[in-house]
Amino acid sequence: xxxxxxxxxxxxxxxxxxxxxxxxxxxxxxxxxxxxxxxxxxxxxxxxxxxxxxxxxxxxxxxxxxxxxxxxxxxx
Amino acid sequence: xxxxxxxxxxxxxxxxxxxxxxxxxxxxxxxxxxxxxxxxxxxxxxxxxxxxxxxxxxxxxxxxxxxxxxxxxxxxxxxxxxxxxxxxxxxxxxxxxxxxxxxxxxxxxxxxxxxxxxxxxxxxxxxxxxxxxxxxxxxxxxxxxxxxxxxxxxxxxxxxxxxxxxxxxxxxxxxxxxxxxxxxxxxxxxxxxxxxxxxxxxxxxxxxxxxxxxxxxxxxxxxxxxxxxxxxxxxxxxxxxxxxxxxxxxxxxxxxxxxxxxxxxxxxxxxxxxxxxxxxxxxxxxxxxxxxxxxxxxxxxxxxxxxxxxxxxxxxxxxxx
Numbered sequence: 509x510x511x512x513x514x515x516x517x518x519x520x521x522x523x524x525x526x527x528x529x530x531x532x533x534x535x536x537x538x539x540x541x542x543x544x545x546x547x548x549x550x551x552x553x554x555x556x557x558x559x560x561x562x563x564x565x566x567x568x569x570x571x572x573x574x575x576x577x578x579x580x581x582x583x584x
Numbered sequence: 585x586x587x588x589x590x591x592x593x594x595x596x597x598x599x600x601x602x603x604x605x606x607x608x609x610x611x612x613x614x615x616x617x618x619x620x621x622x623x624x625x626x627x628x629x630x631x632x633x634x635x636x637x638x639x640x641x642x643x644x645x646x647x648x649x650x651x652x653x654x655x656x657x658x659x660x661x662x663x664x665x666x667x668x669x670x671x672x673x674x675x676x677x678x679x680x681x682x683x684x685x686x687x688x689x690x691x692x693x694x695x696x697x698x699x700x701x702x703x704x705x706x707x708x709x710x711x712x713x714x715x716x717x718x719x720x721x722x723x724x725x726x727x728x729x730x731x732x733x734x735x736x737x738x739x740x741x742x743x744x745x746x747x748x749x750x751x752x753x754x755x756x757x758x759x760x761x762x763x764x765x766x767x768x769x770x771x772x773x774x775x776x777x778x779x780x781x782x783x784x785x786x787x788x789x790x791x792x793x794x795x796x797x798x799x800x801x802x803x804x805x806x807x808x809x810x811x812x813x814x815x816x817x818x819x820x821x822x823x824x825x826x827x828x829x830x831x832x833x834x835x836x837x838x839x840x841x842x843x844x845x846x847x848x849x850x851x852x853x854x855x856x857x858x859x860x861x862x863x864x865x866x867x868x869x870x871x872x873x874x875x876x877x878x879x880x881x882x883x884x885x886x887x888x889x890x891x892x893x894x895x896x897x898x899x900x901x902x903x904x905x
Contacts, residue, residue: 518676547679547876554758556645556684557677567762571645571677 509539509583514550515559520573524559531579539583588624595620614803621795621841625715626788629708633783636707637776639670645681646762652690652698658738660694665733668701669726678870682877683753692749693741699874700890701733704865708787709836713860716844724901725857732861732893740889748882790838798841802848811850821855822898826891829862836864853905858898865890 511528515521525543532539544550544562553562557571561579568582586592595616599605605612648667655663678699685695705726713722767775814821832839843856866887875883 516676516679520676547683548752548756550680551683551687551756552759554646554684554762556649556680558680570762 509537510564511539511541512544512562512565513541513559514544514553514555514562514570516547516550517545518558521559523573524561527574527576528561528579530576531583534576535580535583537583591623591627592620595623610803614799617802618795618799621716621798622792625712625791625795625841626784628711628715629784629787629791630780632711632714633707633780634776636670637779638772640672640779641767641772641775643667643670645671645677645684648698649684649688649690652685652694653688655694656691657693657741658734660691661697661734661737661741664694664697664737665701665730668698668733669705669730670707671698671702672706676873678873679876682874683756684758686749686753687756687758691741692746693737693739695737696740696886697733697737700736700865701730703867703870704733704861705729706836706864708783709840709860709864712791712837712840716841717847721853725860728857728897728901729861732890732897736889736893740886743885745882745885748879748885750877750879753877787837790835791841794838794841797838798845801842801845805845805849807849809849810846814851814855816852816902821852822858822895822902825855825859825898826862826866826894829859830866831868832863836860839863852902854898854901854903857901858894861894861897862891865894 511532513521513525513528515524525541528541532541550558550560553560553567555567555570559573560570561568561574561582563582569578574582596607599612599616599619600607603615605615607613607616648671651667652660652664682695682699685698686692710722710726713725814825840860843851843860847853847856871883871887874886878886
């Protein structure tokens with residue numbers, strides 16, 4: 509599984525990254541987490557509010573800081 | 585009898601009977617002022633943030649983009665400013681927002697109307713103004729902010745500034761369009777409530793500090809403290825107030841109660857409005873972030889025109905009121 513966090517480095521993006529790491533660890537799944545900070549790449553996903561969460565190239569959430577519990581539901 | 589009369593009675597009872605403070609001492613009066621204002625603003629923040637967040641669940645930026653790309657010129661500017669009223673503005677989203685708008689064909693001037701209106705007219709400022717100055721001033725603020733956003737955006741659109749947008753912006757292609765999920769009423773309400781909770785948690789400490797400082801000024805600072813230095817006779821007061829406002833970013837919640845006390849001490853209303861607008865609409869982090877998409881020349885034009893708009897509103901209300 510490949511997870512991407514789209515964000516330009518704002519405080520909210522960092523919180524989302526941490527929550528995602530927590531969720532992956534707690535579920536004990538194999539996932540690669542990548543941070544995308546290049547705005548050109550971020551825009552390719554069609555989002556306009558950051559941070560966004562992308563799982564296997566599919567945007568699952570944007571403009572929202574998900575809690576690690578919410579992320580767990582998306583990962584299952 | 586005002587809407588908040590029962591609250592006034594309750595706070596009087598609490599401070600003068602339960603705490604047993606005298607209504608004739610400055611200290612008693614300041615404590616009363618502090619408790620009454622804090623509760624009143626908390627109620628208003630709750631109600632206004634909830635209403636705005638609820639409307640917002642219907643207006644995701646991805647949808648706004650679609651609405652605005654079909655509009656042109658003046659009507660588009662008016663629509664953009666109106667949508668900006670209910671949109672929150674996190675400066676970190678300014679860049680993706682800007683690119684997304686430009687990419688989908690929203691005219692540059694219309695994009696600017698939205699970028700000005702979103703931070704300038706925000707729900708926290710409206711709730712605070714209503715609580716501390718009354719609904720009339722809150723409405724004046726809303727309408728004048730809307731006018732600035734509409735006209736400044738329109739003007740910038742007329743100036744043909746497209747070449748001063750960073751070139752890479754035009755090269756970006758969006759590969760996938762997002763489909764909006766249908767939301768149930770229950771989800772919208774739940775979302776709005778969680779928004780209320782998170783905003784209040786973030787701003788309320790500043791509100792309390794601001795009201796605290798305001799209460800001290802209210803009780804202890806001499807009358808007419810500012811009439812001499814910042815009164816209507818001093819024409820430099822408006823631009824200076826705006827310059828002071830630029831570095832005070834993100835503390836609008838704390839600054840409005842202080843400003844309300846300063847008005848009692850002789851600060852003219854127009855100067856105060858200009859100052860508050862500068863605090864919310866002109867900020868250093870926003871300048872730095874917008875530099876990513878705007879070439880320096882356009883950045884300077886943008887902030888100068890917004891600044892001039894605010895100065896105009898300041899003078900206008902100093903003359904009118």
